[in-house]
Amino acid sequence: MNTKKYIYITKRLIFIFPLILAITVVVFLLLNLVNGGPIAALIGEKPTTTESVNNLREKFHLNDPIYVQYYYWISGVAHGDLGTSIFTSTPVLYEIKSRLPITLSITFPAFLLSIGFGVLAGTLAALYRGRKVDRITVGTATLMSSSPAFVVAILALYLLGLKLQLFPIFGTGDGGFKDYMWHLTLPILVVSLGPLAFITKLTRAAMLEEISSDYYMFAQARGLSRIRIVFRYALRNALIPIVTASGLVFVGLLTGTVFVESVFGLPGLGGLLVSSIKQTDIPVIQGIVLIVAIWIIFSNFVVDLLYMAIDPRVNFDKGSD
Amino acid sequence: MITLFWSQIKKLKEIPASVLLASVTILLFCFAAITAKFISPIDPMEQNLFAVSQSSSDIYWLGTDELGRDVFSRLLAGSRGAIIGPFLIALSGLIVSVILGILAGYRGGALDNLVMRGVDFIVALPGLLLAIVVVSVTEGGYWMALLVLSVLNVQGDIRIVRGVTLEQRKLPYIESLRVVGVPRRRIMYKHIVPNISPILIANFATDFAGALVALSGLAFLGLGSQPGTPDWGRMLADGQASLFTNYWAAVSPAIAIVLLAVSVNLIGDWVYDFYTKKSLQR
Numbered sequence: 001m002n003t004k005k006y007i008y009i010t011k012r013l014i015f016i017f018p019l020i021l022a023i024t025v026v027v028f029l030l031l032n033l034v035n036g037g038p039i040a041a042l043i044g045e046k047p048t049t050t051e052s053v054n055n056l057r058e059k060f061h062l063n064d065p066i067y068v069q070y071y072y073w074i075s076g077v078a079h080g081d082l083g084t085s086i087f088t089s090t091p092v093l094y095e096i097k098s099r100l101p102i103t104l105s106i107t108f109p110a111f112l113l114s115i116g117f118g119v120l121a122g123t124l125a126a127l128y129r130g131r132k133v134d135r136i137t138v139g140t141a142t143l144m145s146s147s148p149a150f151v152v153a154i155l156a157l158y159l160l161g162l163k164l165q166l167f168p169i170f171g172t173g174d175g176g177f178k179d180y181m182w183h184l185t186l187p188i189l190v191v192s193l194g195p196l197a198f199i200t201k202l203t204r205a206a207m208l209e210e211i212s213s214d215y216y217m218f219a220q221a222r223g224l225s226r227i228r229i230v231f232r233y234a235l236r237n238a239l240i241p242i243v244t245a246s247g248l249v250f251v252g253l254l255t256g257t258v259f260v261e262s263v264f265g266l267p268g269l270g271g272l273l274v275s276s277i278k279q280t281d282i283p284v285i286q287g288i289v290l291i292v293a294i295w296i297i298f299s300n301f302v303v304d305l306l307y308m309a310i311d312p313r314v315n316f317d318k319g320s321d
Numbered sequence: 322m323i324t325l326f327w328s329q330i331k332k333l334k335e336i337p338a339s340v341l342l343a344s345v346t347i348l349l350f351c352f353a354a355i356t357a358k359f360i361s362p363i364d365p366m367e368q369n370l371f372a373v374s375q376s377s378s379d380i381y382w383l384g385t386d387e388l389g390r391d392v393f394s395r396l397l398a399g400s401r402g403a404i405i406g407p408f409l410i411a412l413s414g415l416i417v418s419v420i421l422g423i424l425a426g427y428r429g430g431a432l433d434n435l436v437m438r439g440v441d442f443i444v445a446l447p448g449l450l451l452a453i454v455v456v457s458v459t460e461g462g463y464w465m466a467l468l469v470l471s472v473l474n475v476q477g478d479i480r481i482v483r484g485v486t487l488e489q490r491k492l493p494y495i496e497s498l499r500v501v502g503v504p505r506r507r508i509m510y511k512h513i514v515p516n517i518s519p520i521l522i523a524n525f526a527t528d529f530a531g532a533l534v535a536l537s538g539l540a541f542l543g544l545g546s547q548p549g550t551p552d553w554g555r556m557l558a559d560g561q562a563s564l565f566t567n568y569w570a571a572v573s574p575a576i577a578i579v580l581l582a583v584s585v586n587l588i589g590d591w592v593y594d595f596y597t598k599k600s601l602q603r
Contacts, residue, residue, distance in 0.1 A: 019442070026446075030454065030458050034458055034460075142586060146534075148537065148582075150554075150557065154560075154561060154564075154571050154575055158572060251448070258453065262542070273450075273453070273454075277454070277457040278543070280458070285458065289450065289451065296447050297445055300445065
């Protein structure tokens with residue numbers, strides 16, 4: 001049994017490499033997708049002379065065939081060299097490193113918030129199926145899952161920030177930790193609403209299935225306490241689809257931060273992406289996409305491992321599905 | 322099954338009020354999209370620099386934006402793009418998933434493997450993020466946005482359609498058809514398609530709502546639709562500047578996006594429930 005597990009893990013790990021390779025190719029090709037070709041992308045709005053163009057061609061190996069260019073680029077990436085920003089001339093890796101903490105301090109609490117409250121609300125709705133609690137929960141979840149982060153961000157900014165003046169609406173505060181988190185509170189709430197609704201609906205559906213199963217009725221007939229049945233048995237089974245979906249929640253949160261950071265003027269990874277898109281700063285865009293994609297691949301791998309830990313019935317002989 | 326579905330629709334009383342309300346909302350938006358040119362009180366492109374960021378008045382029902390354009394007329398004009406784009410994306414998802422999803426689910430084997438590995442690859446990509454990047458880098462505009470979002474959207478549909486096809490395959494009616502000697506293509510498209518049609522409709526609705534949100538999101542970042550075109554996402558982003566003076570410039574497109582997305586999702590959810598209930602009874 002255990003060797004099967006290890007074989008499965010190894011298989012998943014091996015599957016990761018072609019995936020990362022494919023993504024690096026896509027990211028590398030971004031430079032060539034630019035209107036006017038790579039030279040236009042790299043020069044930006046600087047004045048062009050034949051000499052500067054030739055220098056660029058030399059520096060980025062543009063005279064070589066494309067696979068040689070890729071080789072130079074990927075060996076740079078492998079050494080942590082993601083190039084330099086066209087506009088600020090700082091190394092891309094440094095830019096990303098300095099922006100990452102803000103994005104992490106939004107996504108991490110938002111992740112806990114959406115999973116925690118989502119599971120709680122979904123379980124409550126399932127237990128009180130058809131009653132008022134259920135209908136209100138389902139209604140709110142439907143509304144929230146149809147409301148994209150940028151819409152909620154603007155509405156929250158207006159209502160809670162400008163009208164009621166409950167929350168600060170711009171930047172990261174005076175530098176103290178308390179003020180920092182206070183400035184991030186509204187962005188965290190905004191970005192977690194959609195994933196929260198998603199997890200709520202998912203938990204409700206999964207719990208309803210458990211509640212209607214034989215073992216649940218049997219446990220009830222045996223006179224076990226309701227709390228014990230729900231939290232020890234039913235929820236553990238219902239967690240399986242939730243763990244699988246947590247990878248999606250993570251991607252949703254990352255995408256949400258792109259919008260939320262730009263609405264609330266936060267200098268995170270999303271804000272960096274938006275500003276480098278506006279300036280067509282290709283190396284920065286490449287760096288962000290690469291790092292986010294690899295991050296997502298590894299978190300999906302972790303999800304797979306968790307899935308295995310929770311559900312002993314996982315069939316290791318089959319592939320990913 | 323499809324006849325059952327339509328007979329259900331005919332019994333209007335059994336349709337929940339929320340779904341009826343959602344249908345009316347969608348019809349209203351469609352009406353606005355078709356007749357916007359004729360019913361909008363003011364030309365949505367007309368700039369009145371003497372009436373910039375005004376709050377709502379008798380002339381400008383929802384006030385004006387930061388260039389003095391009528392928000393209400395722009396909202397009406399924007400409904401066209403908000404319906405056509407998502408419709409095309411959902412339609413491409415429907416067509417591709419019916420062809421590839423049923424084929425992969427029904428025939429299995431190497432083809433199934435190939436399709437599912439392709440699906441796995443797209444799933445691993447950071448969807449909307451990649452769309453944002455590709456559309457911005459290529460400066461491809463609206464059609465590029467539709468293309469990229471269609472490609473990213475289709476994997477979910479293929480996965481679901483393949484799943485329900487696998488379910489249908491095991492049912493006695495398919496076996497009977499095979500015994501009688503009905504050709505494979507006919508089984509797939511004449512018999513399986515009608516039986517999974519509620520799932521196809523539900524998928525279409527989910528795709529539509531998702532595409533509306535994604536397209537508006539791109540427009541919000543200034544990607545996809547051309548600058549100046551009345552687009553809800555763009556209006557939302559531009560309206561942010563007039564929040565102090567005319568909050569309707571930002572709030573009204575926000576409400577429009579959510580209202581249309583919620584309505585479509587409500588109908589999709591209802592059709593999906595209908596499918597699962599019926600298949601449970603079997």
